[in-house]
Amino acid sequence: REGRTARRPALPPDGPAMSLVPGDLAPPFAVETTEGAHTLAWLLRDGPLVLLFYTEDATPTCTAQICGFRDEFATVRDLGANVLAISADDMDSHRRFAERQALPFPLAADPTLDVSRAYYVLGDDGKRSRRAAFVIGTDGRILAANDHYQPQDMTQFAQVFEALGLGG
Helix, strand or coil, X not given: CHHHHHHCCCCCCCCCXXXXXXXXXXXXXXXXXXXXXXXXXXXXXXXXXXXXXXXXXXXXXXHHHHHHHHHCHHHXXXXXXXXXXXXXXXXXXXXXXXXXXXXXXXXXXXXXXXXXXXXXXXXXXXCCECCEEEEECCCCEEEEEXXXXXXXXXXXXXXXXXXXXXXX
């Protein structure tokens, strides 16, 4: 896997679909969040990271995705991990959404969609990301990857927690 990761471009070109898989190095990023500017390295300083991509603030399916992790945030923290959720929405929209939903973790803005491209989760319309969930270990390697996350699929939800060590 290491060789495969080393040959990947930092930002994927438009073309055949690719994906990140467990064992790959997570692409580094720097984003503005509802809690200030963060980098991947800074987010990994205290433990693994659950990195969620979602399409749009305050839409029913994306709200279900984000609130599922809000509702289990104590478990995520008990497992030593943090959560960051990212979409193309601007910071004003993120702040309103975070306040309405009482989110205990930050939302990040990806207005250029560079992070979405780096994680191969750019939506088909090229204007937003798909819903996706990644678990990234403190060494920067991906522990779990789902680039077509469906919040209603409890198996996908459970896989995130399994990657963090729950039940293992």
